[in-house]
Amino acid sequence: MPDEQMAAGGSAPVPAGGSSSVPPVPSAPPRPLDPIDRSIMRLLQADGRASIRSVAEQVHVSRANAYARINRLIDDGVIRGFTARVNHERAGQGASAYITLKIVQNSWRTVREKLRELPGAAHIALVSGDFDVLLLVHTPDNRTLRELVLTRLQAIPEVLSTRTLLVFEETDLLDAAPGAGGAGQALPED
Numbered sequence: 001m002p003d004e005q006m007a008a009g010g011s012a013p014v015p016a017g018g019s020s021s022v023p024p025v026p027s028a029p030p031r032p033l034d035p036i037d038r039s040i041m042r043l044l045q046a047d048g049r050a051s052i053r054s055v056a057e058q059v060h061v062s063r064a065n066a067y068a069r070i071n072r073l074i075d076d077g078v079i080r081g082f083t084a085r086v087n088h089e090r091a092g093q094g095a096s097a098y099i100t101l102k103i104v105q106n107s108w109r110t111v112r113e114k115l116r117e118l119p120g121a122a123h124i125a126l127v128s129g130d131f132d133v134l135l136l137v138h139t140p141d142n143r144t145l146r147e148l149v150l151t152r153l154q155a156i157p158e159v160l161s162t163r164t165l166l167v168f169e170e171t172d173l174l175d176a177a178p179g180a181g182g183a184g185q186a187l188p189e190d
Contacts, residue, residue, distance in 0.1 A: 031076050036061060040069055041079065045174050048082035085172060093120065093138035095145045096167035099153065100131035107158035108132070114156050118148060131163070142166075 033041070039059045043050055056066035073079040088096060103111050108126050115124050115135055123136040135153075139145040145164070153162050 028077070031078070033078070037069060037073060037078075040066065041073065044070070044079065044082070048084070085174065088138040092140055095139045095142050096170070097137055097139075097145055098165045098167065099135045099137060099149065100163045100165070101133040101135060101153070102160040103132045104158040104160060111156065111158050114158075118152055120144075120148065
């Protein structure tokens with residue numbers, strides 16, 4: 001079996017640089033994960049390009065077993081895909097903010113589709129509490145952020161109000177978690 005890279009989601013690992021998207025998985029009861037599955041997921045979260053051989057060695061299973069487990073995690077919808085973690089500041093997106101929105105009741109689907117079109121939108125969540133939607137955006141600078149909020153967001157008819165929370169510093173817990181190495185680094189065994 002070739003030493004594939006885990007560069008993209010799908011029913012099987014693809015060579016590095018390849019891409020595909022994982023189709024939506026119908027609702028099924030969650031499958032219990034054993035310690036090896038959880039270790040595989042931690043490894044792939046830290047380095048989505050880890051080879052099958054590397055994963056197998058680090059979780060102490062055969063390459064065939066690691067390959068089958070990864071495919072099962074993908075097929076079951078546990079692993080939804082593989083992505084790069086980006087340093088937004090180094091990528092020219094130096095201003096980040098969480099924006100809370102209050103929206104017209106029952107307009108979530110409409111608002112969600114409009115938010116997906118926003119440049120720099122990174123995460124959208126329907127939430128409970130004092131506001132309805134939490135939006136994470138990355139923009140080149142504060143001027144662009146201001147324009148996004150004042151001209152794009154507040155122009156959406158279903159948006160009743162917004163509140164912007166500037167991000168001064170953030171920590172990627174995948175990089176900082178005990179037992180999780182950075183991309184390309186070997187992780188300690190469980």
